[in-house]
Amino acid sequence: MNEVELLNWARGPGLAYATVFMVFGLTLRVLEILSLGRPKEYAKVRSSGVKEGFRTIIRRNLPEKHCWKYITATYIFHVGLFVVIFFFIPHTQLFKDVFGVFWDGWPNYIIDFFTILSIATMMYVLIQRRVNPARRILSRPSDYFVWLVTFLPLVTGYMAFHRIGPDYTLMLAMHILSVELLMVMLPVTKLVHAVTFAMARYYNGSNAGRKGVKV
Amino acid sequence: MNLIDIPVKAMETPTGMASALLAELNDHLHNLLKKGETHVIDLLSLPLNEADINELADLLGVGEVKATIKSIGSSSIRETAYSGIWWITHYGDDEKVLSELIEVTQVPEILVTHMDEVRHSAQVMASSLAGQEKVI
Amino acid sequence: MTEERVDKAETLGGSLISNGVSRRTFLKFCSTVASAMALPPAAAKAMAEKLSQATRQSVIWLSFQECTGCTESITRSHKPTLESLIFDFISLDYHHTLQAASGDAAEHAREEAQKKHKGKYILIVDGAIPVKDGGVYSTIAGITNLQMLQDVAKDAMAIVSVGTCAAYGGLPKANPNPTGAVAVSDIVKDKPIINIPGCPPIPVVMTGVLAHVLTFGIPELDSHGRPMAFFGDSIHDRCYRRPFYDKGQFAKGFDDEGARKGWCLFEVGCKGPTTHNACATVKWNNGTSFPIQSGHGCIGCSEPDFWDAGSFYKPLSTGSMNMEGWATGALAAGAAVGVASGLLNSNTKSKAEAKHEPVTLEDMGAKNE
Numbered sequence: 001m002n003e004v005e006l007l008n009w010a011r012g013p014g015l016a017y018a019t020v021f022m023v024f025g026l027t028l029r030v031l032e033i034l035s036l037g038r039p040k041e042y043a044k045v046r047s048s049g050v051k052e053g054f055r056t057i058i059r060r061n062l063p064e065k066h067c068w069k070y071i072t073a074t075y076i077f078h079v080g081l082f083v084v085i086f087f088f089i090p091h092t093q094l095f096k097d098v099f100g101v102f103w104d105g106w107p108n109y110i111i112d113f114f115t116i117l118s119i120a121t122m123m124y125v126l127i128q129r130r131v132n133p134a135r136r137i138l139s140r141p142s143d144y145f146v147w148l149v150t151f152l153p154l155v156t157g158y159m160a161f162h163r164i165g166p167d168y169t170l171m172l173a174m175h176i177l178s179v180e181l182l183m184v185m186l187p188v189t190k191l192v193h194a195v196t197f198a199m200a201r202y203y204n205g206s207n208a209g210r211k212g213v214k215v
Numbered sequence: 216m217n218l219i220d221i222p223v224k225a226m227e228t229p230t231g232m233a234s235a236l237l238a239e240l241n242d243h244l245h246n247l248l249k250k251g252e253t254h255v256i257d258l259l260s261l262p263l264n265e266a267d268i269n270e271l272a273d274l275l276g277v278g279e280v281k282a283t284i285k286s287i288g289s290s291s292i293r294e295t296a297y298s299g300i301w302w303i304t305h306y307g308d309d310e311k312v313l314s315e316l317i318e319v320t321q322v323p324e325i326l327v328t329h330m331d332e333v334r335h336s337a338q339v340m341a342s343s344l345a346g347q348e349k350v351i
Numbered sequence: 352m353t354e355e356r357v358d359k360a361e362t363l364g365g366s367l368i369s370n371g372v373s374r375r376t377f378l379k380f381c382s383t384v385a386s387a388m389a390l391p392p393a394a395a396k397a398m399a400e401k402l403s404q405a406t407r408q409s410v411i412w413l414s415f416q417e418c419t420g421c422t423e424s425i426t427r428s429h430k431p432t433l434e435s436l437i438f439d440f441i442s443l444d445y446h447h448t449l450q451a452a453s454g455d456a457a458e459h460a461r462e463e464a465q466k467k468h469k470g471k472y473i474l475i476v477d478g479a480i481p482v483k484d485g486g487v488y489s490t491i492a493g494i495t496n497l498q499m500l501q502d503v504a505k506d507a508m509a510i511v512s513v514g515t516c517a518a519y520g521g522l523p524k525a526n527p528n529p530t531g532a533v534a535v536s537d538i539v540k541d542k543p544i545i546n547i548p549g550c551p552p553i554p555v556v557m558t559g560v561l562a563h564v565l566t567f568g569i570p571e572l573d574s575h576g577r578p579m580a581f582f583g584d585s586i587h588d589r590c591y592r593r594p595f596y597d598k599g600q601f602a603k604g605f606d607d608e609g610a611r612k613g614w615c616l617f618e619v620g621c622k623g624p625t626t627h628n629a630c631a632t633v634k635w636n637n638g639t640s641f642p643i644q645s646g647h648g649c650i651g652c653s654e655p656d657f658w659d660a661g662s663f664y665k666p667l668s669t670g671s672m673n674m675e676g677w678a679t680g681a682l683a684a685g686a687a688v689g690v691a692s693g694l695l696n697s698n699t700k701s702k703a704e705a706k707h708e709p710v711t712l713e714d715m716g717a718k719n720e
Binding site: 002004005007008011012013015016019020021022023024025026027028029030031032034035036037039040042089090091093094096097098099105106107108163168169172 | 574575585587588597598599601617618624625654655656659660661665666667668669670671672674677678680681682684685686688689690692693694696697700704707709
């Protein structure tokens with residue numbers, strides 16, 4: 001298979017399979033989690049838990065004092081990823097094509113800035129995982145895998161846009177394929193937090209609130 | 216209707232390539248002077264827009280020699296204000312530019328009469344002289 | 352006539368002078384070709400020298416499953432263009448579209464050239480070769496294209512596949528490929544093959560490559576068998592609208608503000624970034640223009656399988672398949688399975704709740720306190 005066939009596959013069947021798998025998987029997981037509901041309360045319910053739920057969503061977004069550098073770095077790459085994924089003009093064309101919704105993209109130099117920022121902060125976060133003993137113990141192979149799956153599209157995309165590497169067609173194919181891997185991994189790994197983080201935090205917070213725990 | 220008449224035009228502003236080329240030409244002039252090395256720059260292979268080419272033409276100016284070749288389409292050979300830098304434009308049969316070159320040399324290659332043609336013309340000359348003699 | 356003059360007439364240089372093609376025209380041709388091929392400066396003169404010493408090269412041109420657009424492209428003008436000068440440098444011994452002879456006489460001309468110039472002739476092919484059902488879908492003089500190609504290729508010095516059909520299968524090979532069309536390189540494996548793709552190829556590219564073969568031999572080729580000189584850069588690399596791409600200024604349609612300002616055509620489907628060809632520099636119709644310059648995106652016609660790479664009008668960053676309904680379908684399927692598994696889970700949950708027994712302090716070992 002040469003680079004042209006690879007690109008044609010990535011833009012054709014590959015993209016279709018990945019999109020279908022991702023949308024199917026995410027819908028399934030979200031609905032399954034929602035339909036599980038709460039366990040029966042055997043103790044006296046102290047509060048509706050709504051306030052605590054929303055508080056937790058916000059509170060867990062705030063950096064803790066003892067690890068503010070790490071948390072800030074993760075923030076930067078999350079914001080960077082969001083900007084790069086949703087506001088690079090060629091990407092907006094893809095969302096328009098697949099989902100029929102369109103918004104204006106941002107100039108390339110802004111996207112370029114956020115790409116470099118995301119790559120740098122992701123590297124920092126990876127190094128911290130290895131350097132900090134607590135984080136190293138907590139890290140499982142899947143954490144590194146998930147990091148790699150997120151990192152590859154950024155690097156290949158940057159390389160393709162700037163014509164780095166042997167051949168643009170090959171780089172573009174690699175970029176699209178790496179994104180397809182990310183799409184497929186999204187529902188089946190902890191990457192699913194992209195769509196579940198708010199409801200998971202709400203659940204934990206409101207659960208604590210109902211039991212009378214201050215959050 | 217010509218392409219020119221269609222009101223869709225890309226906006227062209229000079230990119231600064233002209234002055235970069237001037238620096239390159241300076242090197243080639245020195246090479247010609249010191250080592251006798253000639254050089255050709257192919258303008259069409261460079262990412263120049265029309266504004267760049269006009270700017271370059273302005274920078275190089277107009278010299279004292281201008282020659283025209285009539286073959287399939289015409290060719291225009293002009294020395295620029297900088298002696299030894301020649302501007303050569305080959306046109307196709309319909310006056311479209313086929314190639315546009317800058318040659319750093321004493322005489323552009325295309326102006327020099329080739330020995331094959333000298334030999335041919337000598338033969339033609341000889342036979343026409345022979346013909347005249349017969350008539351006389 | 353002296354012995355010497357007979358010899359002279361046999362070389363190209365001599366025969367051209369006596370045919371009224373001047374040495375300067377010759378040099379002009381070579382410098383145009385050299386310029387188009389980005390050859391080093393001295394090459395034009397060397398090419399002219401070599402070409403004038405050469406004898407006429409025998410060429411057999413086979414046309415298979417094609418539209419004659421490639422032949423049209425190279426012979427298009429009724430006036431003598433510089434490109435068409437190449438026909439003075441070669442001896443086109445067989446080209447069934449162009450030749451005066453027809454029927455048996457034409458086929459004899461081909462066989463004769465094959466015999467006379469065995470191992471020395473150049474074979475030019477335009478069109479794909481259908482191989483399904485024994486190749487019956489295209490025949491000439493009762494011979495299938497497949498047979499004719501194998502037969503003529505056997506004694507050729509080199510093969511030039513002109514046009515995307517001969518080079519990569521092109522339109523005939525496009526999905527669903529009813530005739531089982533393949534490229535020349537899928538059949539002939541033991542001869543040097545130069546691909547000059549394009550639909551059609553640029554005339555000067557064909558001429559340039561032929562001139563190069565006649566003088567300096569087979570040019571440097573890329574991984575798809577294309578001469579690097581013409582196909583080394585992508586359209587995008589050499590596009591004069593490239594600055595607009597870099598700045599992110601795109602035309603959104605063919606008649607909007609962006610289109611009028613000449614902005615990049617990426618969003619209306621330009622395939623320039625993945626297409627390798629010389630259109631952006633050599634241009635078309637004697638350098639008049641090329642598709643992007645006249646406001647239409649590149650369709651990628653010099654790349655393999657370009658017909659199957661999706662719509663010409665959809666951006667390169669989007670999928671090539673029509674995905675309308677796919678996402679909605681996946682959403683609906685995901686919702687259905689999600690609800691079903693939810694019901695299953697809630698069943699498990701209520702069973703667990705039914706089995707629930709309250710824990711007393713005694714159970715927790717508090718009895719003896």
